[in-house]
Amino acid sequence: MTGASPVLVLREASYRYPAGAVAVDGVTLDVTPGSVVGIAGANGAGKSTLARLLNGLLRPVAGTVVVDGLDTRHHEVHELARTVGLVFQDPRAQLFARTVAEELSFGPRNLGLPDPEVRERVARVAARLGLDDVLAVSPFELPTPRRRLVALASVLAMEPRVLVLDEPTTGQDHHATAIVAGIVRDLRADGVAVVCISHDMRLLAAVSDQIVVMAAGQIVAVGAPRSVFADVGMLRAAGILAPQVTRLGFGLPQRHGRPAVLGVEELVGELVVARSSGEGLS
Amino acid sequence: MTGMGADALLAYVPGHSWLHRASPLPKLAWLAGCVLVVLVTWDPVILAAIAALGYILAVSAGVGRAAARTVIALAPVAASLIVLQALAPVACRTACTPVASVGPLTVYQEGMSHALALVARLLAMETVGVAMLATTHPSDLFATLRRLRLPYEVSLMAMLSLQLIPQLHHELRVVLQAQRSRGLRATGIGAVVPTLVPVVAGSFDRLSTLVLSLEARGLGAGPRTSYRRVDLRTVDLAATAVAILATVAGTVMAIMRWGGDQAARIVLPPAMAVGIVVAAVVVFVVVMVSGLRALARG
Amino acid sequence: MAVIPGRDARQARTGDPAPPVLSVRDLRVRYPSAQMDALAGISFDLHPGELVGLVGLNGAGKSTLSRCLNGIVPQLVPADVAGSVTVDGADALRTPVRRMASKVGIVFDEPGAQLSQGTVGEEVALGLESMAVPYAEMVARVGDILARVGLDGMQDRPPLSLSGGEQQRLALACALAIRPLVLVLDEPTCGLDARSRAAVFDLLEEVAARDGTAIVVVEHDVELLAERADRILVLREGRLVAAGSPVAVFGDVSAMREAGVRVPDVTAVAAALGGRAGEPLPVTLDDAIRWLAGVG
Numbered sequence: 001m002t003g004a005s006p007v008l009v010l011r012e013a014s015y016r017y018p019a020g021a022v023a024v025d026g027v028t029l030d031v032t033p034g035s036v037v038g039i040a041g042a043n044g045a046g047k048s049t050l051a052r053l054l055n056g057l058l059r060p061v062a063g064t065v066v067v068d069g070l071d072t073r074h075h076e077v078h079e080l081a082r083t084v085g086l087v088f089q090d091p092r093a094q095l096f097a098r099t100v101a102e103e104l105s106f107g108p109r110n111l112g113l114p115d116p117e118v119r120e121r122v123a124r125v126a127a128r129l130g131l132d133d134v135l136a137v138s139p140f141e142l143p144t145p146r147r148r149l150v151a152l153a154s155v156l157a158m159e160p161r162v163l164v165l166d167e168p169t170t171g172q173d174h175h176a177t178a179i180v181a182g183i184v185r186d187l188r189a190d191g192v193a194v195v196c197i198s199h200d201m202r203l204l205a206a207v208s209d210q211i212v213v214m215a216a217g218q219i220v221a222v223g224a225p226r227s228v229f230a231d232v233g234m235l236r237a238a239g240i241l242a243p244q245v246t247r248l249g250f251g252l253p254q255r256h257g258r259p260a261v262l263g264v265e266e267l268v269g270e271l272v273v274a275r276s277s278g279e280g281l282s
Numbered sequence: 283m284t285g286m287g288a289d290a291l292l293a294y295v296p297g298h299s300w301l302h303r304a305s306p307l308p309k310l311a312w313l314a315g316c317v318l319v320v321l322v323t324w325d326p327v328i329l330a331a332i333a334a335l336g337y338i339l340a341v342s343a344g345v346g347r348a349a350a351r352t353v354i355a356l357a358p359v360a361a362s363l364i365v366l367q368a369l370a371p372v373a374c375r376t377a378c379t380p381v382a383s384v385g386p387l388t389v390y391q392e393g394m395s396h397a398l399a400l401v402a403r404l405l406a407m408e409t410v411g412v413a414m415l416a417t418t419h420p421s422d423l424f425a426t427l428r429r430l431r432l433p434y435e436v437s438l439m440a441m442l443s444l445q446l447i448p449q450l451h452h453e454l455r456v457v458l459q460a461q462r463s464r465g466l467r468a469t470g471i472g473a474v475v476p477t478l479v480p481v482v483a484g485s486f487d488r489l490s491t492l493v494l495s496l497e498a499r500g501l502g503a504g505p506r507t508s509y510r511r512v513d514l515r516t517v518d519l520a521a522t523a524v525a526i527l528a529t530v531a532g533t534v535m536a537i538m539r540w541g542g543d544q545a546a547r548i549v550l551p552p553a554m555a556v557g558i559v560v561a562a563v564v565v566f567v568v569v570m571v572s573g574l575r576a577l578a579r580g
Numbered sequence: 581m582a583v584i585p586g587r588d589a590r591q592a593r594t595g596d597p598a599p600p601v602l603s604v605r606d607l608r609v610r611y612p613s614a615q616m617d618a619l620a621g622i623s624f625d626l627h628p629g630e631l632v633g634l635v636g637l638n639g640a641g642k643s644t645l646s647r648c649l650n651g652i653v654p655q656l657v658p659a660d661v662a663g664s665v666t667v668d669g670a671d672a673l674r675t676p677v678r679r680m681a682s683k684v685g686i687v688f689d690e691p692g693a694q695l696s697q698g699t700v701g702e703e704v705a706l707g708l709e710s711m712a713v714p715y716a717e718m719v720a721r722v723g724d725i726l727a728r729v730g731l732d733g734m735q736d737r738p739p740l741s742l743s744g745g746e747q748q749r750l751a752l753a754c755a756l757a758i759r760p761l762v763l764v765l766d767e768p769t770c771g772l773d774a775r776s777r778a779a780v781f782d783l784l785e786e787v788a789a790r791d792g793t794a795i796v797v798v799e800h801d802v803e804l805l806a807e808r809a810d811r812i813l814v815l816r817e818g819r820l821v822a823a824g825s826p827v828a829v830f831g832d833v834s835a836m837r838e839a840g841v842r843v844p845d846v847t848a849v850a851a852a853l854g855g856r857a858g859e860p861l862p863v864t865l866d867d868a869i870r871w872l873a874g875v876g
Binding site: 041042043044089143144145167170171172173174175176199201202239240241243244245247248251252253254264265267268271272275 | 637745771773775800803842844846848852853865
């Protein structure tokens with residue numbers, strides 16, 4: 001994370017549904033370019049509502065959400081779409097075009113870009129996500145994992161500075177999940193700020209620079225994955241579990257007092273080093 | 283689809299009023315009878331009286347707001363009736379009495395009177411309809427119809443259609459949100475395809491899953507029992523009988539006294555007639571535009 | 581409901597002498613205008629009270645297989661089929677789906693799409709009405725099943741006003757109300773948080789143990805399956821490439837890699853450390869802690 005100024009700034013942002021239920025309560029958060037923020041929390045904690053606050057679909061009833069200098073209360077969603085891309089959980093909510101190419105060009109066209117630029121962007125994003133071979137195919141003929149990539153690509157074609165992913169890997173197998181993780185890392189390298197809402201703790205551990213834990217509409221923890229996953233009491237109260245490998249790391253007596261591990265390779269590396277330094281073989 | 287509360291059941295407004303507690307059968311009978319009488323009546327005064335009575339019923343049952351909402355929602359229909367009939371009446375053909383003219387358009391007296399009768403008829407059906415239907419849980423309604431030998435398949439299809447409308451509305455909102463997030467400005471022809479296609483495609487998917495689920499739970503395997511029970515007490519049957527009698531009496535009266543030619547004719551001063559037509563046009567435009575705006579806002 | 585973190589590893593069931601309640605033999609399925617078989621010769625048995633996890637990549641045939649178990653494929657979703665699926669003596673492929681309802685219950689992965697009635701009570705009772713269960717018994721069973729899934733007293737709520745997790749439990753209640761011999765669930769924990777996922781499996785375990793229902797769960801969460809399932813079936817490109825206890829299946833790390841199936845992370849850690857001769861790899865968190873406690 002560079003010292004760059006944040007591209008997404010929330011200050012005491014709150015949202016209440018018309019029926020009265022408070023969904024997001026006083027959230028304060030900064031997201032800098034070229035970083036990945038993972039949002040975790042139990043069902044009903046307010047994650048999806050927060051996602052919709054980030055691109056102006058919902059306007060905060062209190063506090064502010066400022067995207068690249070634009071206050072979401074004073075701008076239309078289609079204006080903010082230039083800067084914030086939101087990928088919905090179900091690709092069926094978006095896909096409508098006759099071909100993948102048409103689908104991918106929808107966003108850039110809405111931004112008012114000239115045709116040559118639109119074509120260029122479509123080609124770029126298709127190449128990046130491995131969709132070149134299906135540009136002339138109808139999105140409805142693709143299997144679900146590829147449809148989700150088309151939905152993601154169609155938002156990426158707008159080249160937003162902030163990308164919000166709402167449960168990008170629900171129902172996906174681990175190959176598809178790995179592809180999403182790869183895309184997130186590439187985007188981070190390109191300076192995009194990625195906000196990833198997910199129940200998949202393995203994914204969040206693998207890609208996040210910061211993890212935000214939400215419970216009952218409020219942020220109950222913010223920090224690097226290692227520190228967030230180490231706070232077992234907070235996790236339990238929030239109704240979520242650290243990734244299995246992290247819990248394994250904490251469960252091994254020989255690792256008592258050591259920081260949280262975030263992945264298989266990391267734990268294996270630690271144990272191999274410890275073993276080869278002769279501290280005891282099983 | 284979650285959290286869709288009361289509007290998941292279209293017209294039904296939960297409550298505990300006397301009308302809510304009344305059995306669906308007499309309510310249905312009174313509603314059917316009222317619709318019949320209203321359709322054969324041409325007297326605007328009688329029709330207006332029935333509409334007023336319907337509204338009082340609705341208010342007494344706590345569903346006055348639902349009645350008002352229905353009237354407003356159907357206001358464009360009422361408004362078009364007024365405009366069309368006033369300017370191009372069918373009631374008098376060649377022997378029409380002009381009341382006022384503005385340029386090429388002429389407002390005719392018979393047309394005006396006719397229009398007011400039609401609007402009063404519409405209002406009567408709306409208010410009595412809401413009073414009877416908004417106080418009846420759809421499941422009780424269908425259970426009653428099934429007791430009257432309505433085939434289960436028909437009742438199921440009606441039940442599913444009722445669920446379909448709020449579901450489609452919800453889907454439409456989600457799709458609009460998704461497309462607006464891709465820069466779509468939700469107005470104009472360009473918005474139609476990106477909005478409708480996902481909704482239709484999604485509905486197809488959901489309907490096929492529903493069909494599979496219903497079959498897999500044994501639908502159609504043979505004679506059914508019913509979980510939803512509607513009791514028919516003596517007082518309910520009596521109320522239904524009274525409804526039928528009232529309907530017969532009303533129909534007879536309507537044919538003899540309140541029919542076409544004998545109907546009281548409303549004669550309006552020219553200024554008022556033109557004013558009503560202009561008001562109708564304004565109402566039409568306002569309701570349509572705000573309705574479309576509300577839909578776009580999601 | 582479960583206490584977090586998860587339960588102790590389940591003891592593997594000893595050989596169950598009861599005859600299988602479901603038998604699949606050489607099941608072959610090809611959809612119209614498809615170049616390849618969706619299922620290319622599957623055979624396995626299910627015993628009463630078993631909780632079986634079905635894993636594999638998207639497109640491996642898991643959904644197709646789950647829809648064959650009550651005849652949806654080929655009767656409602658056209659396909660060419662060969663082989664047999666027998667449930668409690670009935671030929672599932674040929675017996676009308678609506679008649680298989682009393683033997684096989686199925687819950688699809690989109691709970692909202694399965695709900696259509698005016699109230700929760702009617703939704704649960706739908707299957708019971710179809711089987712002409714008498715009124716008093718229906719009311720009792722509806723109340724009982726709603727209590728079991730944690731939707732106590734919600735008989736009069738509109739189904740679509742429930743939250744996502746509650747709808748999932750309602751869809752499960754609808755299938756359970758009929759007291760099927762076999763219950764098939766397509767990704768029941770999709771989109772649920774850890775606590776809700778554990779609660780779903782607590783419920784499934786209770787149903788399997790108390791009612792003797794054989795349960796097949798299509799799942800991607802291998803860590804959860806390793807902790808809770810009695811057996812795992814692995815599909816790859818329409819073939820059954822592994823079947824056995826979680827230890828036997830997930831412990832064969834190279835076979836899983838070939839099948840494209842992820843093994844639980846704790847297993848991957850143990851495997852990377854070289855394993856131990858004569859000892860199976862751990863597949864649950866507690867086993868892994870015991871296994872690795874001495875290392876490094």
